[in-house]
Amino acid sequence: xxxxxxxxxxxxxxxxxxxxxxxxxxxLSYCPxxxxxxxxxxxxxxxxxxxxxxxxxxxxxxxxxLSMIEKNYLSKGKSKKSFFKRTFKVSGPQLMGVAAAFVxxxxxxWAVFGNSGSSDGQIILPDVNTTIDLNNITQTRSxxxxxxxxxxxxxxxxxxLKNLDARGYDVDIRLKSIQPLSLDKMSSEVKVIxxxxxxxxxxxxxxxxxxxxxxxxATGVLVDDKNEVVxxxxxxxxxxxxxxxxx
Amino acid sequence: xxxxxxxxxxxxQVYNEVFPVVMKVAYHVTYNQDVAEDICQDAxxxxxxxxxxxxxxxxxxxxxxxxxxNLAINHVKRKVRESASLEKVMRGxxxxxxxxxxxxxILKESTAAVRKAVSELPEIYKTVIVLREYAGLxxxxxAGVLKISESNVKVRVHRAxxxxxxxxxxxxxxxx
Ligand SMILES: [Zn+2]
Numbered sequence: 001x002x003x004x005x006x007x008x009x010x011x012x013x014x015x016x017x018x019x020x021x022x023x024x025x026x027x028l029s030y031c032p033x034x035x036x037x038x039x040x041x042x043x044x045x046x047x048x049x050x051x052x053x054x055x056x057x058x059x060x061x062x063x064x065x066l067s068m069i070e071k072n073y074l075s076k077g078k079s080k081k082s083f084f085k086r087t088f089k090v091s092g093p094q095l096m097g098v099a100a101a102f103v104x105x106x107x108x109x110w111a112v113f114g115n116s117g118s119s120d121g122q123i124i125l126p127d128v129n130t131t132i133d134l135n136n137i138t139q140t141r142s143x144x145x146x147x148x149x150x151x152x153x154x155x156x157x158x159x160x161l162k163n164l165d166a167r168g169y170d171v172d173i174r175l176k177s178i179q180p181l182s183l184d185k186m187s188s189e190v191k192v193i194x195x196x197x198x199x200x201x202x203x204x205x206x207x208x209x210x211x212x213x214x215x216x217x218a219t220g221v222l223v224d225d226k227n228e229v230v231x232x233x234x235x236x237x238x239x240x241x242x243x244x245x246x247x
Numbered sequence: 248x249x250x251x252x253x254x255x256x257x258x259x260q261v262y263n264e265v266f267p268v269v270m271k272v273a274y275h276v277t278y279n280q281d282v283a284e285d286i287c288q289d290a291x292x293x294x295x296x297x298x299x300x301x302x303x304x305x306x307x308x309x310x311x312x313x314x315x316x317n318l319a320i321n322h323v324k325r326k327v328r329e330s331a332s333l334e335k336v337m338r339g340x341x342x343x344x345x346x347x348x349x350x351x352x353i354l355k356e357s358t359a360a361v362r363k364a365v366s367e368l369p370e371i372y373k374t375v376i377v378l379r380e381y382a383g384l385x386x387x388x389x390a391g392v393l394k395i396s397e398s399n400v401k402v403r404v405h406r407a408x409x410x411x412x413x414x415x416x417x418x419x420x421x422x423x
Binding site: 045 | 362
């Protein structure tokens with residue numbers, strides 16, 4: 001009995017198991033008409049395969065999609081600045097005049113702060129002088145299973161905003177100032193290290209610069225070896241001529 | 248080797264290895280390179296975003312193939328519905344995208360003929376033949392992706408080839 005196309009197709013796809021495979025091979029070895037039909041089917045399969053999208057046709061699409069995903073989804077290697085580092089960067093001069101500041105992103109239910117967190121859905125992004133454990137800040141999505149939880153640190157501000165925007169949340173970013181600590185609550189270890197007497201400003205060893213009335217005008221400042229008062233981003237706030245260092 | 252789809256390094260590895268095959272699947276179902284690109288992009292973004300865990304590279308590949316196949320089929324169905332309602336209005340001759348060398352590479356006559364024939368296959372035959380001939384999956388893998396039995400795959404591969412043979416023979420007769 002001769003072989004039908006179904007069996008020949010299964011055989012040419014290498015999907016025929018023993019003992020049928022050996023039986024087919026044996027039949028093909030002595031039956032010219034089945035052999036001819038098998039050659040036809042093999043050629044048909046090759047013809048179909050020969051029309052496949054080529055490497056050259058695929059390459060530009062592969063490159064284009066990757067660069068789009070890299071730009072919008074993947075981190076950009078070492079040059080990527082996390083949101084926290086950016087906050088750190090702008091905290092010096094821009095915070096002059098406020099006591100201390102948090103950048104607060106107001107969102108819907110997208111994010112909570114820690115597990116017990118504020119249910120009003122604020123993400124509080126700490127300023128440089130706060131000691132919030134970054135691991136406490138997690139992204140939770142109520143729509144996905146809670147298995148996918150990433151530290152916010154992994155995202156840039158742009159990504160966070162884009163993501164929130166894409167999900168239809170109202171996003172509002174504000175600088176939130178808080179009241180200065182009164183001087184009598186200051187720890188006794190904190191010492192005055194320099195003054196800018198013309199402006200009535202005092203620099204203390206905890207890196208704060210205060211007005212005469214105790215209002216913090218800058219955080220993360222230090223006095224360098226040239227007696228200049230420098231902000232956390234390297235900006236010179238007061239020159240050596242204005243500064244009197246307290247030994 | 249476990250693969251975490253939201254991990255950048257793992258993502259890049261899967262992307263390099265799997266993009267060509269999913270692009271082929273998307274293209275040979277839709278026969279439109281721009282649409283196929285969009286579909287692949289969509290699938291890889293879902294893949295990355297969902298941050299799933301796969302036991303192996305093959306499992307990640309099959310997940311992507313299944314998503315791309317579904318998106319491509321959806322596109323074709325939508326396209327058919329649209330052109331059906333459009334045709335009532337237009338009734339003009341349809342441009343044959345397989346012989347249009349303006350935007351794509353100038354194709355060999357046989358390549359154009361085969362692509363056209365595959366595009367005209369009924370969906371159930373088209374998907375199995377695309378997964379077999381262009382994605383290089385075996386019957387068991389095709390059965391897994393399509394969630395049908397292996398014997399069903401075997402029958403469909405055979406029928407798909409039979410249809411294609413008939414279409415291509417007709418094509419040859421018509422060529423002067
Ligand atoms: Zn025979």
